[in-house]
Amino acid sequence: MASTPGNKRKNALYTKERIRHSYICGLVDNIYSNNHEELWKAVLGQIELSISKANFVTWFKNTSILSLENGKVIIGVPNGFAKEWLENKYNHYLLKAFHASQIEVSEIHCQITQDKPLAPAPPREAIRSIDAAHKPTLDGFLRKKLVESSNIRPQLEFSQERPHETNLNPRYLFENFIVAENNELAKAACYAVSQNLGTIYNPLFIYGGVGLGKTHLLQSIGNEISKHTPEKKIKYITSERFTTELIDSIKNQKTDQFKEYYQQMDLLIIDDVQFLSGKEKTQIEFFHIFNALYQLNKQIVISSDRPPKAIATLEDRLRSRFEGGMIADISRPNLETRIAILEAKAHERNIRIDEESIRFIAEHITQNIRELEGALNRVHAFCEFHKIPTTIAVTARVLEQLIENNRKSIKIEDIMKVITEYYGIQEEDLIKKGRKKEVSHSRQMAMYLLRSELQMPFTSIGAFFGGRDHTTVLHAYEKIEKGRSENIRLKEELNTLKERLYYNSCG
Ligand code: ADP
Numbered sequence: 437m438a439s440t441p442g443n444k445r446k447n448a449l450y451t452k453e454r455i456r457h458s459y460i461c462g463l464v465d466n467i468y469s470n471n472h473e474e475l476w477k478a479v480l481g482q483i484e485l486s487i488s489k490a491n492f493v494t495w496f497k498n499t500s501i502l503s504l505e506n507g508k509v510i511i512g513v514p515n516g517f518a519k520e521w522l523e524n525k526y527n528h529y530l531l532k533a534f535h536a537s538q539i540e541v542s543e544i545h546c547q548i549t550q551d552k553p554l555a556p557a558p559p560r561e562a563i564r565s566i567d568a569a570h571k572p573t574l575d576g577f578l579r580k581k582l583v584e585s586s587n588i589r590p591q592l593e594f595s596q597e598r599p600h601e602t603n604l605n606p607r608y609l610f611e612n613f614i615v616a617e618n619n620e621l622a623k624a625a626c627y628a629v630s631q632n633l634g635t636i637y638n639p640l641f642i643y644g645g646v647g648l649g650k651t652h653l654l655q656s657i658g659n660e661i662s663k664h665t666p667e668k669k670i671k672y673i674t675s676e677r678f679t680t681e682l683i684d685s686i687k688n689q690k691t692d693q694f695k696e697y698y699q700q701m702d703l704l705i706i707d708d709v710q711f712l713s714g715k716e717k718t719q720i721e722f723f724h725i726f727n728a729l730y731q732l733n734k735q736i737v738i739s740s741d742r743p744p745k746a747i748a749t750l751e752d753r754l755r756s757r758f759e760g761g762m763i764a765d766i767s768r769p770n771l772e773t774r775i776a777i778l779e780a781k782a783h784e785r786n787i788r789i790d791e792e793s794i795r796f797i798a799e800h801i802t803q804n805i806r807e808l809e810g811a812l813n814r815v816h817a818f819c820e821f822h823k824i825p826t827t828i829a830v831t832a833r834v835l836e837q838l839i840e841n842n843r844k845s846i847k848i849e850d851i852m853k854v855i856t857e858y859y860g861i862q863e864e865d866l867i868k869k870g871r872k873k874e875v876s877h878s879r880q881m882a883m884y885l886l887r888s889e890l891q892m893p894f895t896s897i898g899a900f901f902g903g904r905d906h907t908t909v910l911h912a913y914e915k916i917e918k919g920r921s922e923n924i925r926l927k928e929e930l931n932t933l934k935e936r937l938y939y940n941s942c943g
């Protein structure tokens with residue numbers, strides 16, 4: 437092959453990648469050195485990266501390698517369920533994980549081990565009191581994961597557990613919110629509201645993409661109020677939960693109680709109002725509650741993934757109410773801010789991680805802060821499990837899959853779904869020929885994303901959109917590409933679409 441500068445660069449990269457790969461493999465080799473328990477740890481470390489923590493703990497607890505010969509491995513499992521899951525559903529993951537640990541396995545069998553009866557699930561308190569000085573064994577590691585996963589509660593669960601309380605998560609505070617230029621206005625507005633409830637900005641409307649800190653800020657207001665004036669009545673609720681409660685109250689003929697309950701609040705926080713879009717009945721009830729609170733100078737704080745104007749099918753009077761108060765946005769953090777956030781999170785959780793790894797994570801995970809935290813946690817869990825220090829090489833390897841997945845998993849349907857949902861239109865309107873302005877903008881955005889995210893040829897995009905000419909697609913692509921650098925609103929719109937695309941498809 438001719439040694440062009442491009443080839444040289446490619447080869448240099450390739451060599452660097454190989455060095456990094458063999459370095460990691462070397463580490464893994466040293467770790468298990470032909471010992472089944474160590475090998476199993478390495479395999480589990482790989483699997484943990486591919487499946488959810490809860491599944492990992494459920495199916496891999498109390499498992500071990502019983503034998504490994506001629507490419508056939510027998511895994512000891514505690515019960516028939518685990519046998520079925522490991523042999524069928526996780527078979528592929530296991531083969532891949534053995535391969536990644538430099539052991540070629542072609543057959544996986546499970547055997548229920550009689551000597552390790554399935555212990556009943558320990559109560560939370562019992563798990564919590566596990567001695568911290570407990571010898572670090574594989575079982576200890578899994579138990580620790582169990583504690584962690586039993587502590588993970590999605591936002592929505594709060595109201596189920598404590599129906600008459602605030603629903604506030606005490607973790608979300610102004611003190612641990614990193615302020616930078618992407619969120620300083622939103623933070624300042626939220627803080628001002630917490631110091632001047634109902635009198636300064638009412639309603640306060642915060643908008644921004646997924647995982648950028650809206651819930652954190654909204655809840656910080658609630659936590660601040662409850663710290664200083666615990667007698668105030670506070671309610672945090674997502675708009676989806678609000679809708680469900682409303683529907684229940686209609687079913688049980690308790691709408692008056694429902695309204696009464698909400699109208700007595702001093703601070704009502706409704707998260708993710710974009711989900712009210714199209715739900716007329718809920719919007720009407722919300723409007724009444726909103727007015728009652730507003731007239732009494734009670735505080736209302738709202739969040740959404742986009743400004744009120746852009747919420748399709750939002751009742752006009754509700755939209756003008758939202759626009760009548762203060763509106764502040766949160767945008768995507770830049771690299772320096774992402775680094776600062778990672779450093780703060782690592783410090784908060786006592787995670788020792790080198791600067792280079794932090795920078796690597798911040799450079800590669802750019803979409804949202806929730807993913808940024810997730811990546812840090814993954815790297816930390818991997819290193820803790822293998823008892824190795826966090827280095828750039830390990831970090832790169834651990835996140836390789838995550839970074840790849842983010843790109844790979846997008847399909848045409850995903851793009852079309854995001855576009856039709858965002859603009860509130862039907863797919864067939866996008867496909868059929870027509871010159872309506874709103875539709876033509878959405879169509880151009882769809883064409884742009886098909887090209888930029890999937891690298892589809894212009895001719896195929898044209899064919900997909902009802903046999904349009906490839907020059908039409910090229911024109912759309914160039915128009916958006918140009919507009920993106922000149923028009924900040926278009927840039928934000930595009931960012932929101934991409935966030936939805938990647939965030940939703942990666943779960
Ligand atoms: P959103 O509601 O916008 O989807 P969240 O408020 O749930 O996002 O934030 C996602 C995660 O990122 C949370 O764990 C939150 O604590 C964290 N986070 C977001 N922004 C910041 C920030 N500026 N400083 C510290 N943590 C942040």
Ligand code: MG
Nearest residue numbers: 650651652707
């Ligand atoms: Mg949120």
